[in-house]
Each structure stands twice: as structure tokens, then as C-alpha cells.
Amino acid sequence: MKIIIGSDHAGFLLKETLKKAIGGMTDIGTGSADSVDYPDFGARVARAVASGEYDRGILICGSGIGMSIVANKFHGIRAALCTDTETARLSRMHNDANVLVLAGRRTDPETAVAIATVWLDTPFEGGRHERRLEKIRNIEKEKR
Numbered sequence: 012m013k014i015i016i017g018s019d020h021a022g023f024l025l026k027e028t029l030k031k032a033i034g035g036m037t038d039i040g041t042g043s044a045d046s047v048d049y050p051d052f053g054a055r056v057a058r059a060v061a062s063g064e065y066d067r068g069i070l071i072c073g074s075g076i077g078m079s080i081v082a083n084k085f086h087g088i089r090a091a092l093c094t095d096t097e098t099a100r101l102s103r104m105h106n107d108a109n110v111l112v113l114a115g116r117r118t119d120p121e122t123a124v125a126i127a128t129v130w131l132d133t134p135f136e137g138g139r140h141e142r143r144l145e146k147i148r149n150i151e152k153e154k155r
Contacts, residue, residue: 014131015039015065017056019049019078022071022115025123029069032124033131037065053081060109061085068110069127075114082110086151089144094118096129103133105140 014036018026023044030036039055041047049072056068070078075092082090090110091102094117102108111130113123 012067012131013037013065014067014069015056015059016069016071017041017052018071018115019052019073020044020046021073022078022113025071025113025115025118025120026069028120029071029123029127032120033127036069049077050081053078054085057082057085057088057090057110061087066109067131069113070110071113071115073114073116075112075117079112082112089147093126093130095122096125099126099130100133103130104136105143107135107140107144 016026016029016036017039018041020041023041030038040052053070056070059065060068070082070090072078079090079092082088088110089106089108090112091106091108092112093099093102099111111127113126
């Protein structure tokens with residue numbers, strides 16, 4: 012599975028922790044704790060997943076809210092802000108989330124690693140949930 016990860020300055024340290032603990036991810040930045048604009052990194056990860064270049068993505072900002080908003084603007088992206096392993100598990104099983112979002116200022120490193128590990132290891136359950144995802148895909152097709 013190809014995973015891409017990105018963060019803003021508030022998520023930089025947690026991103027570095029995840030890369031070391033889990034490994035095998037492509038890091039698109041940021042490369043330091045110097046202030047940057049989260050939409051730049053959220054869009055890069057979301058585009059890469061939406062295009063099929065990567066199977067899944069991980070985004071981290073201070074609260075996780077900004078990255079969630081940005082990622083979910085992209086067709087085919089189902090970004091989930093997860094705060095514990097149960098929300099991570101359910102986001103995969105029921106929603107087939109393809110982008111995990113973490114709150115860098117609210118999630119300790121041990122919890123973040125546990126969340127990401129569960130999220131990466133949990134398959135989509137399908138069944139009744141596929142019907143709901145189809146409804147989401149239809150909503151995405153609506154013209155504005």
C-alpha cells in the first residue's frame with residue numbers, strides 16, 4: 012500500500028514520529044516547525060490520493076479541522092479526523108476513509124501511532140456501507 016503524509020508546522024513533530032514508527036510513507040512536507048499554510052499540504056496529499064497515485068494519505072495540523080476541510084474538497088476523498096483507535100477503525104470499516112487526519116496539538120505521539128496503525132490495518136467492511144458510499148459519490152456528482 013502506498014501512503015503519502017503531510018503536515019503543517021503544528022503537525023510537523025507528530026508527522027516525524029509517525030514516519031519513524033510506521034515507515035514506508037512518502038513525506039511531502041512541511042520540513043520544519045516554521046509557519047506554513049496548511050491548505051498547501053492538505054491539497055497535495057488529497058490530490059495524490061484522489062488521482063490514484065497513492066492508496067491512502069495522512070494529514071496533520073494543529074486541530075485537524077483545517078486539513079479535514081481542505082482534503083474533503085477533492086472528489087473521491089473521504090478524510091476522517093480521528094481522535095482514538097475506535098474512530099479510526101470505524102472510519103475505515105464503515106466509511107472507507109482514504110485520508111486520516113490527526114490533530115497535532117491535541118494527540119500525543121503514542122496515541123497517534125496507535126490510531127494510524129489501526130487505520131492502516133483496518134479493511135473496508137463493504138455490505139450495507141457500500142450503498143452509503145454510493146450515495147456520497149452521487150452527491151459529489153451534483154452540479155453547483
